[in-house]
Amino acid sequence: MDHPEISAGWLSRLFYHWTGPLQRKGLTEPQVGLDDLYPLLPEDRRDGRADAFLQLTATQPVRPWPITAFIWRHYKGRIGLLTLLQLLGMLATLASPWLLNHSMTQLGAGAPTEQKLLLAFALFASVLAAGMLAEHSLQLALKMHVPIRRLLAEALLAKVMKLGGKSFDDRAGGRVQNLINRDVWDITWILADPAMPLTMALQLLGTIALLVWQVGSAGLVGFAVLTLLLLISTRVVRRMNQQEQQLKRQQDERNGILAEYIKKLRLVRQNGLGAFFTRAANAKRQQELGVLGRVLKLDAINDSLMLSTPLLVTLATFTTYLVSGQSLTLPQVFTTIALFAVLRIPMMRLPYLIRTLINFNTGFNRLCEFLNSPEQHRDLTDASLPVGSLRVDAVTALHQQKPVLQGASLIIQPGELVGITGPTGSGKSCLLHLIAGFDDSFEGEIRRHGRVAHLGHKPWLMNDTIRNNILFGQPWHGERYRWVLGACALGADLGLLSHGDQTLVGELGTRLSGGQQQRVALARALYAQADILLLDNPLSALDPIVSAQVLEQGLAFKPGPTRLLVSHDPDVLAHCDRVIRIEQGRLVELDARQLADLIQHPLPAPMVAPQEAEQFSEEKVVEGKVDWGLFGFMWQRLAAPGAILIALLLTLGQEGLRIASDLWLGGKAGLTEVSSLLGIYVLLGAGSLVCIMVVRVINYKLGLKLAWTLFDGMLSRISRAPMAFFDKVPQGRILNRFDRDLGEAQEILLSMLMGLFGMLISVLLQVVVIGVNMPLLLLIAPLVGWALYVLQRRYRAVQLKLRRQASVLRSPLYISISETIRGAPALRLAGAERFALDQVLLHYDNNLRSWYTTTSINRWLGMHQTLLSAVLVGAVALMVAFGNSSLLGAVAITYAFTASAMLNSLIRTFAEVEQVMNAVERVREYSEIESERQHGEALATSHPGVRFDNLGLRYPEASQWALHKVNFELAPGEKVGVCGRTGAGKSSLLGVLQAMYPASQGEIYYGDQPLSRLAPEAVRDLYDTVSQTPLTFFGSLRANLAPLTEQDDEALELALARVGLAERCAGRLDEDLDKLQLSAGETQLLVIARILLSRRPLIVLDEATSDLDHGGMRKMAELLYRYRPEASYLVIAHHLEPLLSVDKVVVMEAGTVVEQGSPVSLLANSHSRFHQLFVGQVNRQVAQIN
Incomplete structure (x- = not known):
């Protein structure tokens, strides 16, 4: 107006x-709205x-x-x-x-x-x-x-x-x-x-x-x-x-x-x-x-x-x-x-x-x-190069005065699909960050020509609709938009959302699952028609079916843009024109024999249930x-x-x-x-x-x-x-x-x-x-x-x-x-x-x-x-x-x-x-908002085990049960794995167990004591959790290791030594954690060190190994099982590897338990739900077990 x-x-x-x-x-x-406010005068607007x-x-x-x-x-x-x-x-x-x-x-x-x-x-x-x-x-x-x-x-x-x-x-x-x-x-x-x-x-x-x-x-x-x-x-x-x-x-x-x-x-x-x-x-x-x-x-x-x-x-x-x-x-x-x-x-x-x-x-x-x-931004554009080409020449990048990349060199031609692999913490994400221009603290030279898109492992999304996140300010092209939705397997997801592509994604995309966030960010990069795509483990949160569709239609299509793709998955690497392995800071191209000899990794995990989150309240x-x-x-x-x-x-x-x-x-x-x-x-x-x-x-x-x-x-x-x-x-x-x-x-x-x-x-x-x-x-x-x-x-x-x-x-x-x-x-x-x-x-x-x-x-x-x-x-x-x-x-x-x-x-x-x-x-x-109870019964025993008795959960205003008649036990010192496809109810199970949401029916017992009678904070004090996103926070390394208890330096240094961080963190207990600049893998190890210092009776591993390579997965499990043998473990996983080391597997489907038993015996049974869930990996994993 x-x-x-x-x-x-x-x-x-x-x-x-x-x-x-x-x-x-x-x-x-009753109120004055935004439309009632006076507009800015013409002379006060941007000019x-x-x-x-x-x-x-x-x-x-x-x-x-x-x-x-x-x-x-x-x-x-x-x-x-x-x-x-x-x-x-x-x-x-x-x-x-x-x-x-x-x-x-x-x-x-x-x-x-x-x-x-x-x-x-x-x-x-x-x-x-x-x-x-x-x-x-x-x-x-x-x-x-x-x-x-x-x-x-x-x-x-x-x-x-x-x-x-x-x-x-x-x-x-x-x-x-x-x-x-x-x-x-x-x-x-x-x-x-x-x-x-x-x-x-x-x-x-x-x-x-x-x-x-x-x-x-x-x-x-x-x-x-x-x-x-x-x-x-x-x-x-x-x-x-x-x-x-x-x-x-x-x-x-x-x-x-x-x-x-x-x-x-x-x-x-x-x-x-x-x-x-x-x-x-x-x-x-x-x-x-x-x-x-x-x-x-x-x-x-x-x-x-x-x-x-x-x-x-x-x-x-x-x-x-x-x-x-x-x-x-x-x-x-x-x-x-x-x-x-x-x-x-x-x-x-x-x-x-x-x-x-x-x-x-x-x-x-x-x-x-x-x-x-x-300004941490170096212009890496070289117009003399062909569009879509990339040159990395003798690049050295330091981390805490130690080289992550050392004399790394790489030449990529337009349209190539190049895989990047290597152990956890070897510098894969660092390389992509340097090429993207996010960090200019390196020696050597990086040159590229063309528009670049970067898809991080945890992609950034605007607090806007799915459509606006894909368009990203660009004009609407219907045919291109529909192709992008198909290539990223988003059509089925949008069909399940009442607002379709007008659904708000929330802050940082939190109202979408991890897989949906990755695919929306990938759709944005494809819609922008970037000449160079930098993709950091883009399929890690997708189930095998969706992963294969996105790989074929969204990543491996030809002719296509230049793509650098970080992955541990051999099936993904098999689609690449070339595979580069980072070894001791150097980029080494693998030949056919070396590629065949790569340690076999399980396929990426199924994504979290594609359920529509509630719209943020006005x-x-x-x-x-x-x-x-x-x-x-x-x-x-x-x-x-x-x-x-x-x-x-x-x-x-x-x-x-x-x-x-x-x-x-x-x-x-x-x-x-x-x-x-x-x-x-x-x-x-x-x-x-x-x-x-x-x-x-x-x-x-x-x-x-x-x-x-x-x-x-x-x-x-x-x-x-x-x-x-x-x-x-x-x-x-x-x-x-x-x-x-x-x-x-x-x-x-x-x-x-x-x-x-x-x-x-x-x-x-x-x-x-x-x-x-x-x-x-x-x-x-x-x-x-x-x-x-x-x-x-x-x-x-x-x-x-x-x-x-x-x-x-x-x-x-x-x-x-x-x-x-x-x-x-x-x-x-x-x-x-x-x-x-x-x-x-x-x-x-x-x-x-x-x-x-x-x-x-x-x-x-x-x-x-x-x-x-x-x-x-x-x-x-x-x-x-x-x-x-x-x-x-x-x-x-x-x-x-x-x-x-x-x-x-x-x-x-x-x-x-x-x-x-x-x-x-x-x-x-x-x-005066509603709050959880502050007080409840005191714990009767120290560690009697956990029993799920006819447990059910229905979210407010939802017509379907998220959990229904769930029954299984977790004995003292036992390791139980929970798995299932999309919408199975794994996250809902964890939400009730950790007092995030109250049960709608049934009960969870700690021994003979119902958890609902305890204060929520007391329930959460029973667990240590390792999740896909490791929890670190402001303050010193000491505070991150022992946030709730006083620990002497000797105990802290022993925990760091056990997880392999002793040299990295020597003499730095009181240094701010931000200054240590730990890698993703090192941060996960820091969380493990914190759990080794804890005496809580239950440990939850919630997708804890999705960011780790094969060796990293085994190291985490060995550390926890060796130094915390008295604890009971609940392992929620989409990878097969961590489920093979548990005592019992619980398979969920549509909010109920459909199967439970030994992982080895269930894998051997071709009719079991567990076998069918990981059918693409069974032969390889059975061979490893034998």
């Missing part, structure tokens, strides 16, 4: 009446300036000044107009106190009526002009945020595309999130409004000049006190900024831990390590709160300084004036009070400005540091007004009623003493006796200062307590939420709650509530003072009250809904940024950087639309509050002009100024509190 501001008339633009339809919708509709800016930031090194100059040069017209409006607004603001003084000195009983009316109108006009200019200049500055923030965000994302690979992991991605969501914001405030420091300084100087005009040199004393307080405040703010930078780093680390925890949650629970992760997150949170406490303490000191500044400056000024032997007149008193009220605004903004400037500098340095990061947008029960939720979390009551009473006392000091000084105007005048005034002022300081200390203490209880409450629930919750809720949505929502709830809300109460008390007391002394003014109170009610009703209704919508829009942005960071190498290789950037920027634009819509509604409120304030001041001025009491008139007109301004802030702050309560609402939602 078109932006309504474009077609609006001048009056509508002046007062923002063009926002009316949205306001009415906010009053009548040629973005390309020029990307070119600027692509140069090295990137520095702040060229970026600043670029933005100011391209937006100089807007900046010039903004500066002019701010200067005019400053003059109008300074005119109001001068007119106030003039009205009190010139207006009296004998003044001409025309003069009285003219001055009243002048006061009305000055207030109206100052407010309107302030609102329009602010809106213009905020409009500048849109294109600037977009430019900076796009530059950061473009840089990400040039990094990726080893430059990022899940935790480093938190740094990019912070850069885009926080640092860009800090930078933009100054870039969009460079005149703000100048106009604020001019307003300060102008106010000081008027003070000198009123009270002479005493005004300079006040200015000196003001400067001293400002210097102290600056020092406090600088110290606070240092702490905030440390706080950001702590938040980055905490968010990284949470991101890793949530991403790996299924693996974490399978290994019974939930307690480790929650303990680590809580420990990091405690460190964070230590820094946050220092920030809040410094903030309390600074707030106390700023709030006491007007009082201290007034006290210093009046004391100096009286000590000099002069008497204060009534106009002097209240004009000076009005001037200090004007001074209070820039003074309260000044620490924020200083803080903004410091954040601007810090954020800019962080931005430039990131943009100057070295994030709920809460409807209606704020639930006031949220305050009860906050009250419970704080659990400090006495402190809250004291803070409220002291706030009341602070405002009361402040007003009493004004009235006392005004009532004693004309007296020259300093002691009689200042004694009470100083006492009242000192009492107000004490109240301010105590309230800030209480606020600091409560804020720190709230920060911990909110985090702890949410984490404890999330960590115990059932797996069904995580099946429906994406990772980005959860992280959004722990980041933005928790931050607002803990850092903003309490200070807002205290400020709101203080403003409410101030307004009420001023109205009472005016009403008692000048009852005639109360005649306009109903009119003012009605106008305020209408304004706040319309404003609050729409703003609350906008805030809720904004909270929902943040999650897709978090998800898309994280997704792009992880997929940067694949996107760069596919030439899809622009496509991915546009996808992220679409979400970013939606957030900017939400933000701009909110600011427009704010300006509508500000304009109408300005109009109301001007009318109120004008009406009061008229009544004062025709009244008789100079004191009461001075009080009334001065408080009309301050009360009207306070009313404006009151409505806005009340609405902001409601909006921030939306964050509390979202935190409460995740603090």
Whole structure:
């Protein structure tokens, strides 16, 4: 839709009446949707300036000044107009106190009526002009945020595309999130409004000049006190900024831990390590709160300084004036009070400005540091080569100072299908990464010509539909698309999915099986018609039938592109034109005899059941007004009623003493006796200062307590939420709650509530003072009250809904940024950087639309509050002009100024509190989600074996049984294998066994004790699990070896020695695991070492050998069976090899057990299901057994 501001008339633009339809919708509709947000204005959308800016930031090194100059040069017209409006607004603001003084000195009983009316109108006009200019200049500055923030965000994302690979992991991605969501914001405030420091300084100087005009040199004393307080405040703010930078780093680390925890949650629970992760997150949170406490303490000191500044400056000024032997007149008193009220605004903004400037500098340095990061990308293209050809010449690649590839050379002709094989950890994946350009840390030369596609063992998919993942931003070609689906055997899968190729794949493709992920990624590469395909074990998760189809139609077709295919499977290697084996870092081409002598490997495993996962739930947008029960939720979390009551009473006392000091000084105007005048005034002022300081200390203490209880409450629930919750809720949505929502709830809300109460008390007391002394003014109170009610009703209704919508829009942005960071190498290789950037920027634009819509509604409120304030001041001025009491008139007109301004802030702050309560609402939602039981029966015996008794499972809303009447036993020390074809129920069996999902019928017994009576965490503590994806995590090698128990160095080193990692990890127990850079095979061995140190009675091997070669499979089994003979083993496998070493095999089909017995006897029986399942391998394996 078109932006309504474009077609609006001048009056509508002046007062923002063009926002009316949205306001009415906010009053009548339950929620505001994405389509209701205003689109970006044409001048704020992407244009040629973005390309020029990307070119600027692509140069090295990137520095702040060229970026600043670029933005100011391209937006100089807007900046010039903004500066002019701010200067005019400053003059109008300074005119109001001068007119106030003039009205009190010139207006009296004998003044001409025309003069009285003219001055009243002048006061009305000055207030109206100052407010309107302030609102329009602010809106213009905020409009500048849109294109600037977009430019900076796009530059950061473009840089990400040039990094990726080893430059990022899940935790480093938190740094990019912070850069885009926080640092860009800090930078933009100054870039969009460079005149703000100048106009604020001019307003300060102008106010000081008027003070000198009123009270002479005493005004300079006040200015000196003001400067001293400002210097102290600056020092406090600088110290606070240092702490905030440390706080950001702590938040980055905490968010990284949470991101890793949530991403790996299924693996974490399978290994019974939930307690480790929650303990680590809580420990990091405690460190964070230590820094946050220092920030809040410094903030309390600074707030106390700023709030006491007007009082201290007034006290210093009046004391100096009286000590000099002069008497204060009534106009002097209240004009000076009005001037200090004007001074209070820039003074309260000044620490924020200083803080903004410091954040601007810090954020800019962080931005430039990131943009100057070295780019791990070497251009390997050689156009002199034929398209599809590849040359590897004397390439040496080091890993931990040891060569993985050493002098490797290879020449591949266009269209060849070349197999790459070798033992686990020999460098096969490394070779493909180097050819793809993911890593440029090698010696030698790699040259290629043509488009390249890389299919990793764990392929990267976008959180989008299957179709969009295949198209990957390319145009639709129906015939090619249908061929690709057939070549990758996806037709049958799409037929089983209710949404077909419009099915969302979820984050990282988690809603598809491993085989489906591989085939969708392969389909993407084939659809792109790449000239060179780099395929890392692409058939490992496919069953024999599907594997053969994909091999024939999708990989081995001729003529075809150049293909490098990593595999251990001899049937796959037999289709290759050539086979290269990596031996001691060198590439050796095998002849026919060597190929025939390769150790025979079992065929790849059947894929996980191709069942349709549930669509992710849409994030709920809460409807209606704020639930006031949220305050009860906050009250419970704080659990400090006495402190809250004291803070409220002291706030009341602070405002009361402040007003009493004004009235006392005004009532004693004309007296020259300093002691009689200042004694009470100083006492009242000192009492107000004490109240301010105590309230800030209480606020600091409560804020720190709230920060911990909110985090702890949410984490404890999330960590115990059932797996069904995580099946429906994406990772980005959860992280959004722990980041933005928790931050607002803990850092903003309490200070807002205290400020709101203080403003409410101030307004009420001023109205009472005016009403008692000048009852005639109360005649306009109903009119003012009605106008305020209408304004706040319309404003609050729409703003609350906008805030809720904004909270929902943040999650897709978090998800898309994280997704792009992880997929940067694949996107760069596919030439899809622009496509991915546009996808992220679409979400970013939606957030900017939400933000701009909110600011427009704010300006509508500000304009109408300005109009109301001007009318109120004008009406009061008229009544004062025709009244008789100079004191009461001075009080009334001065408080009309301050009360009207306070009313404006009151409505806005009340609405902001409601909006921030939306964050509390979202935190409460995740603090009250359904959770698993924390307590249950204690284990009766140590290791009695496991028995599945008539076990059944039906997933929620599913019509079919995933498991039905499953019966078998796992005796102490016994090894039982579980196998079956697609959809057999193996994963569901493991899910119930490890307390991921509750059984729908039957029971699993541990001895005679039903597992359902134990707490889920206690059940998971019975198992160690080795899965296809080995679980490692943040922290040291020591923590990864013994996360739950204390182990001495000798035990740890013995475990490493037993798995063959002693030399590799010698003396590095306390080194961060990331720095070790273990290969996939070494990581699997590390997990085995962890299990050797454990004493848990049950060990589950869930596809544990799919990443290993033949020797690796045998080594893993031998290690476990030798050093953990007392354990019972449940081996879930698709390979035949690991099933041959178990005592008993359980064959499943359609969720039931159809066969069980000795693997040897079942293999020998040609009619057995087990024999038929592995019919392609039986003869070879029986020969090996014999």
